Amino acid sequence: MVDVVVVGSGPNGLAAAATMARAGLEVRVLEANDTIGGGARTLDLGLAPGLVHDICSAVHPMAVASPFLAEFDLRARGVRLAVPEASYGQPLDGGRAGIAYRSLERTAEELGADGVAWHRFFAPLVREAELFTELGLGDRRSVPDGLLSAHGLAAVAGLVERLLEQGTPAWNLRFSGDVAPALLTGVAAHAISPMPSLTAAGTSLMLGTLAHSVGWPIPVGGTGSITAALAEDVRAHGGVIETDRRIVDWRELPRARSYLFDTTPATLVQIWGERMQPAVRAGLVRFRYGDAAAKVDFVLSGAVPWADPRLAAAGTVHVGGSRGDMARAEAQVARGVLPERPMVLFSDPVVADPSREVGGLRPAWSYAHVPAGSTADVAEAVTAQIERFAPGFRDLVVVARCVPAAQMQQHNENYVRGDIAAGVVSAWGMVARPRLALDPYAAGIPGVYLCSASTGPGPGVHGMGGWHAARRALAARFGIMRPPALGPTG
Numbered sequence: 001m002v003d004v005v006v007v008g009s010g011p012n013g014l015a016a017a018a019t020m021a022r023a024g025l026e027v028r029v030l031e032a033n034d035t036i037g038g039g040a041r042t043l044d045l046g047l048a049p050g051l052v053h054d055i056c057s058a059v060h061p062m063a064v065a066s067p068f069l070a071e072f073d074l075r076a077r078g079v080r081l082a083v084p085e086a087s088y089g090q091p092l093d094g095g096r097a098g099i100a101y102r103s104l105e106r107t108a109e110e111l112g113a114d115g116v117a118w119h120r121f122f123a124p125l126v127r128e129a130e131l132f133t134e135l136g137l138g139d140r141r142s143v144p145d146g147l148l149s150a151h152g153l154a155a156v157a158g159l160v161e162r163l164l165e166q167g168t169p170a171w172n173l174r175f176s177g178d179v180a181p182a183l184l185t186g187v188a189a190h191a192i193s194p195m196p197s198l199t200a201a202g203t204s205l206m207l208g209t210l211a212h213s214v215g216w217p218i219p220v221g222g223t224g225s226i227t228a229a230l231a232e233d234v235r236a237h238g239g240v241i242e243t244d245r246r247i248v249d250w251r252e253l254p255r256a257r258s259y260l261f262d263t264t265p266a267t268l269v270q271i272w273g274e275r276m277q278p279a280v281r282a283g284l285v286r287f288r289y290g291d292a293a294a295k296v297d298f299v300l301s302g303a304v305p306w307a308d309p310r311l312a313a314a315g316t317v318h319v320g321g322s323r324g325d326m327a328r329a330e331a332q333v334a335r336g337v338l339p340e341r342p343m344v345l346f347s348d349p350v351v352a353d354p355s356r357e358v359g360g361l362r363p364a365w366s367y368a369h370v371p372a373g374s375t376a377d378v379a380e381a382v383t384a385q386i387e388r389f390a391p392g393f394r395d396l397v398v399v400a401r402c403v404p405a406a407q408m409q410q411h412n413e414n415y416v417r418g419d420i421a422a423g424v425v426s427a428w429g430m431v432a433r434p435r436l437a438l439d440p441y442a443a444g445i446p447g448v449y450l451c452s453a454s455t456g457p458g459p460g461v462h463g464m465g466g467w468h469a470a471r472r473a474l475a476a477r478f479g480i481m482r483p484p485a486l487g488p489t490g
């Protein structure tokens with residue numbers, strides 16, 4: 001008998017485990033894979049000697065913004081988050097590009113005629129970045145204190161106004177040229193949803209605001225350093241982490257007073273079956289998964305020769321062309337069609353972390369949006385998209401290795417048919433994630449909770465799902481109303 005069992009060691013599972021262990025409870029983490037970290041792992045894929053790749057997440061604005069990780073204090077634990085000067089870039093045909101620098105002023109200056117409109121759009125959001133982050137990474141059930149004032153309500157009104165503008169056919173009214181709209185659409189596309197939509201617009205407001213406030217950092221040495229720090233803290237507080245422990249049935253679980261699942265709702269239902277309250281079970285069975293990503297890991301023999309050399313400073317590049325090109329590609333994905341020119345997200349970590357280059361070779365990270373369950377190898381389509389804006393790129397490719405969407409589940413069963421968000425990202429889905437309930441983390445069995453990215457606040461390496469669920473479990477199961485301190489000396 002232990003106090004707490006956590007199934008899954010992604011950032012949310014480890015955040016839950018660290019919170020519970022720090023509350024003085026005996027914690028055991030069971031992970032299906034032979035490596036910990038879930039979507040936050042850095043591995044040697046055997047593509048080139050000494051080179052490591054981020055197999056899922058690579059760029060971490062939410063790790064800096066996360067109230068949980070801020071209190072956990074990654075920096076004090078030796079995790080270095082290198083912030084590139086340019087958060088993201090958007091190449092366009094004709095050798096042009098838009099660049100979103102951390103500095104809003106510089107971004108606006110370089111956007112020319114649309115610079116003022118860009119500045120007007122983001123300045124009020126950046127001023128209130130902390131409040132919006134608290135709202136965006138909250139549990140969708142509580143209201144941040146800062147919101148309950150005339151100032152807070154006015155700030156939210158500004159947010160809603162921008163959401164309605166960019167999430168509807170009015171989205172083209174603000175800008176006169178084609179660079180600024182494309183730059184904003186590249187960020188919106190992180191939602192993997194048709195555009196314009198409130199979901200995509202909400203994503204662009206959140207990630208776009210972080211780009212001009214905390215920046216879009218890349219962890220030195222790779223994303224795995226974040227989960228390694230969390231795992232170290234779990235162990236330092238007496239927790240035990242076991243790998244190669246895939247749970248498929250509740251009878252395989254050690255006896256415990258509480259269970260937290262860093263899994264999909266479908267896995268939770270499979271494990272507990274008829275033991276769950278029927279209404280909760282039905283709600284979780286209805287949970288929908290979204291469209292997908294196919295990953296392409298590159299080994300390159302040099303820096304990408306972007307036609308616009310300013311892109312060399314960008315930690316992330318959204319490779320999809322114009323706003324119209326990207327909206328078309330995302331609409332095709334939503335219809336189940338594999339786009340010939342897909343939306344591609346690309347990052348060369350060496351831009352922020354020179355230590356990732358080994359023997360003149362560098363690992364590059366990319367993925368393309370594809371329909372759910374696609375079996376397509378998109379290495380050539382991704383290479384062609386980058387070559388379109390960086391002539392000569394193809395000559396630098398030493399290795400290009402694709403993990404099709406249909407195979408994503410093999411290394412992480414949370415990514416159902418390649419859905420890297422672990423559940424469809426929609427306006428309704430973000431409120432009712434994973435189901436409409438006062439306590440969305442409760443799994444319909446006393447002491448059992450869901451804590452993965454399939455719960456609020458949703459995808460990203462922030463640990464907030466794990467933290468929200470753990471605090472509920474502490475209160476309801478152990479009578480611990482005050483959450484433990486999370487800092488290195490806590």
Ligand SMILES: Cc1cc2nc3c(=O)[nH]c(=O)nc-3n(C[C@H](O)[C@H](O)[C@H](O)COP(=O)(O)OP(=O)(O)OC[C@H]3O[C@@H](n4cnc5c(N)ncnc54)[C@H](O)[C@@H]3O)c2cc1C
Binds near residue numbers: 012246293415460
């Ligand atoms: C290709 C890709 C790119 C991404 N890029 C970014 C990015 O740049 N920035 C960002 O912030 N986010 C990014 N994400 C999203 C981010 O990785 C996830 O949202 C985040 O990892 C979710 O954390 P989690 O703890 O909920 O689940 P996961 O990280 O998915 O971890 C779940 C863990 O649970 C384990 N598990 C599942 N079922 C069982 C079971 N039955 N028994 C035992 N163990 C089980 C899994 O093996 C896994 O280790 C990306 C994801 C992918 C796939």
